Amino acid sequence: xxxxxxxxxxxxxxxxxxxxxxxxxxxxxxxxxxxxxxxxxxxxxxxxxxxxxxxxxxxxxxxxxxxxxxxxxxxxxxxxxxxxxxxxxxxxxxxxxxxxxxxxxxxxxxxxxxxxxxxxxxxxxxxxxxxxxxxxxxxxxxxxxxxxxxxxxxxxxxxxxxxxxxxxxxxxxxxxxxxxxxxxxxxxxxxxxxxxxxxxxxxxxxxxxxxxxxxxxxxxxxxxxxxxxxxxxxxxxxxxxxxxxxxxxxxxxxxxxxxxxxxxxxxxxxxxxxxxxxxxxxxxxxxxxxxxxxxxxxxxxxxxxxxxxxxxxxxxxxxxxxxxxxxxxxxxxxxxxxxxxxxxxxxxxxxxxxxxxxxxxxxxxxxxxxxxxxxxxxxxxxxxxxxxxxxxxxxxxxxxxxxxxxxxxxxxxxxxxxxxxxxxxxxxxxxxxxxxxxxxxxxxxxxxxxxxxxxxxxxxxxxxxxxxxxxxxxxxxxxxxxxxxxxxxx
Ligand code: ADP
Ligand code: ZN
Ligand code: MG
Numbered sequence: 001x002x003x004x005x006x007x008x009x010x011x012x013x014x015x016x017x018x019x020x021x022x023x024x025x026x027x028x029x030x031x032x033x034x035x036x037x038x039x040x041x042x043x044x045x046x047x048x049x050x051x052x053x054x055x056x057x058x059x060x061x062x063x064x065x066x067x068x069x070x071x072x073x074x075x076x077x078x079x080x081x082x083x084x085x086x087x088x089x090x091x092x093x094x095x096x097x098x099x100x101x102x103x104x105x106x107x108x109x110x111x112x113x114x115x116x117x118x119x120x121x122x123x124x125x126x127x128x129x130x131x132x133x134x135x136x137x138x139x140x141x142x143x144x145x146x147x148x149x150x151x152x153x154x155x156x157x158x159x160x161x162x163x164x165x166x167x168x169x170x171x172x173x174x175x176x177x178x179x180x181x182x183x184x185x186x187x188x189x190x191x192x193x194x195x196x197x198x199x200x201x202x203x204x205x206x207x208x209x210x211x212x213x214x215x216x217x218x219x220x221x222x223x224x225x226x227x228x229x230x231x232x233x234x235x236x237x238x239x240x241x242x243x244x245x246x247x248x249x250x251x252x253x254x255x256x257x258x259x260x261x262x263x264x265x266x267x268x269x270x271x272x273x274x275x276x277x278x279x280x281x282x283x284x285x286x287x288x289x290x291x292x293x294x295x296x297x298x299x300x301x302x303x304x305x306x307x308x309x310x311x312x313x314x315x316x317x318x319x320x321x322x323x324x325x326x327x328x329x330x331x332x333x334x335x336x337x338x339x340x341x342x343x344x345x346x347x348x349x350x351x352x353x354x355x356x357x358x359x360x361x362x363x364x365x366x367x368x369x370x371x372x373x374x375x376x377x378x379x380x381x382x383x384x385x386x387x388x389x390x391x392x393x394x395x396x397x398x399x400x401x402x403x404x405x406x407x408x409x410x411x412x413x414x415x416x417x418x419x420x421x422x423x424x425x426x427x428x429x430x431x432x433x434x435x436x437x438x439x440x441x442x443x444x445x446x447x448x449x450x451x452x453x454x455x456x457x458x459x460x461x462x463x464x465x466x467x468x469x470x471x472x473x474x475x476x477x478x479x480x481x482x483x484x485x486x487x488x489x490x
Contacts, residue, residue, distance in 0.1 A: 002213040003248065005241050007176050007206060008168035008221075011183065012161050013193045014123060014201040015058045021122045021160035022049030022092065029199055033153035041122075041158030043088030049287055055120065055160035056099070058192045060301040062162060063100030063118050065190055065308060070298055074099045075290035076120075080281045085125035085152055093121035093163075095282040099293070105186070106310075107178050114167035123159040125152055162192075168207065168218060173237035177230050180204060189309050189334045197228045204233055209254070210244045219244075220254040224261055224268055236261035240268050312337055320350025329358050335373040342379035352386050360403050376410030377403075384413040393417060394424050397472045426475040431466075431482055434474065438465045439486070451487060459483060 017027050023040035040047045063070060077095035098119035104112050128151040164183065170176045184195045184202060195202040204227050209219035222244070224236050239261075244254055258277075259268040284290070307315075313327040322330070330340050336357060343353045357372075361382075365372060385402065388394050394402075394417055402416055417423055425431060438444055444465060450458035459480070466479045 003210040003245055004213050004215070005171055005208065005210055006168045006218060007170040007172075007208050007237065009164075009166045009170070009176060009179065009207070010205040011164045011166075011180070012123075012203045012205075013062075013164065013187060013195060015055050015160040015162060016191060016193050017052055017054045017058065017160055019052060020158040021052050021055055021120070022158055025158065027159050028155070029201075031155055033151070033155060036155040037157070041087075042154060043086075043157075049092065049285075051288060052160060057301055058160075058190075059099055059118060059120050059162050060298060061190045061305060062164075062187060062192045063103065064298070064302055065186055065305060066100075066103035066105055066115050066118070066164075068100035068103030068115060068118060070100050070293055071097065072293055073097060073290060074293065076285040076288045077282045078285050079121075081278055083124065084150065085127045085154075085157070087125065087154060087157060091122055091124065092285050092288070094119035097290075099291075105179065105182055107175060107182065111175065113169045113175075113179050116165045116167050118162050118164050121161050121163060123156050123161045125154040125157040127152055168209075173234045173241070176206060176237060177234050180230060180233060185309050185331070189306060189331075189337075191306075191334070197230070200228055203228045206233055206237055208237055208240050208244070210241065210248065220256045222254070222256070222268075223258045225258060225271065227261055232261055232263060235266065236268055239266065243268065309334075309337070312341075316340075316350070316354075320344070320354070322350060322354055326354050326358065329362075330354060333371060335371045339372045339379055339382075343382050346379060346383035347386055349386055349390075353382065356382060356386070356403075360400055361407070364404065364407055375407045377407045378410065381406050381410065381413060388413050388417060392424060392426055392475060394422055395472060395476060397467075398422050398424070401472070422473060424475050425470055425473050426478060428478065428482065431474060431478055432486070434466055434469060435462075435479065435483055435486060438462060438469060441465070448487075459487075 014027075019025060020027050020036075020041055023038050025038050025041055026036045028036055040049060060070065074094065074097040076092050078090045079093045079095070080090045082089050098117040100118045101116065103115035103118070105115060106112050129148060130151060131148050166179065170179060184197075187193050187195050187202075193201055197203070206224045206227065207221050208224065209221050211217070211219040222240060224240060227233050227236060240259070247254060256274040258271045258273075260271050261268050309331040313324075313331045316322045316327040316330055317324065329336075331337050340350075340353060340357060344350050347353070361372065361377070364370075365375070385399050385406070389396055389399050393414075398417075399413075402413060402422070405411070405416065406413065425434075439448065439462070444462060447458040447461040447465075451462070462483055463476060463479050466474050466483070467476060
């Protein structure tokens, strides 16, 4: 029998706020352990949470961009469980009345993935498991006997998280990864989060089941917990789909369970079955009154939504005749897309700007793992460089040579060209003199002979020799024409 795969995702994203969700501690990454903490996020007795308004605004941005509805009433709930990295023994989350519901995100072509809800919750602290006689995260621990022990860093406790819960609408690992990539890009453009997966700011639980082709009910749901790369999600899903298909083939009955992906062994393994599932004893958070969300608040947030990546790509193709690949490239990062928009506002040469960004600039950014806004190159700098080429002040080759300096140190291309004496040689008199010198050079004899024998290609060698002699400063088109004239005259 043929089986169909069904996938639904739950994605946690840390919000780009300055402070935590319920206190004024810094929401930062990479600080020394347990320095960004206070009685509120440590869950000491007698504390009162105060909701971070910016976090709420960011969640609404995400909700509106993903076509969600914002119900007029919502509330926070307590999710009770004991875990060492959660000092309060409960997490403030949302249960039955989340802030946003019923959205959607389009994949390639017509496919749409439904979004059941996006709710707000607080992140937990971080456990660092230390093997005997090892050190971790810069923390040197004493050994406790000869066994593994765990250090806890509460800096992350109370950081605002949104959880995006999709409907079980995906049918393959490729679709799941496509969804994740589009979601990530959307949230980045919204500046809701930088979504750095390697730093744990976007993490994904994948739910997967199989069912006979054509069935209308869902199979037993297997949840794979807490993955933080596209590759893990794809690999874990492939493994799990194969495992489920093989199990069913030998007559096994699959049951609902929670599993984890072992990155080194490249297998999923069971963490707990349905019977062992937690009972979280959710109840309304007594320290935070329920919310009545005003239309005016939603309207205000709606007005701040930026142009989203898909709309930008369509505009690029339409206004600058860029190919789909080129437009897709430009929206691969918000910083890049903004840079393009700002440059094209200064010099309307969409194609050339895109070529620069996709060519030498992209190469540099990849080599140095930087985003364009982390370099010294400005839209004005790039526009100026393109302008100097168009005016004929410098050749494309010289411009390429100037680029690394502009990326590293910035500066105005016109001033750079002048101070370095790179101005293109475009007056016929000087060029003719240079050409004469090259033609007299014994090294040119063979090319000359070939040219006279009718080999047009030999001209290229001679042009090259003039360019070399001027360190690329000669105007190559003029050299070409003048050389031809001189040789056919002779
Ligand atoms: P729970 O109540 O256990 O959290 P939910 O019904 O809320 O389960 O679903 C959690 C996630 O799992 C959602 O993303 C949903 O789309 C997905 N999901 C639910 N049932 C299945 C299934 N049978 N197969 C695959 N994904 C599923
Ligand atoms: Zn705090
Ligand atoms: Mg759930």
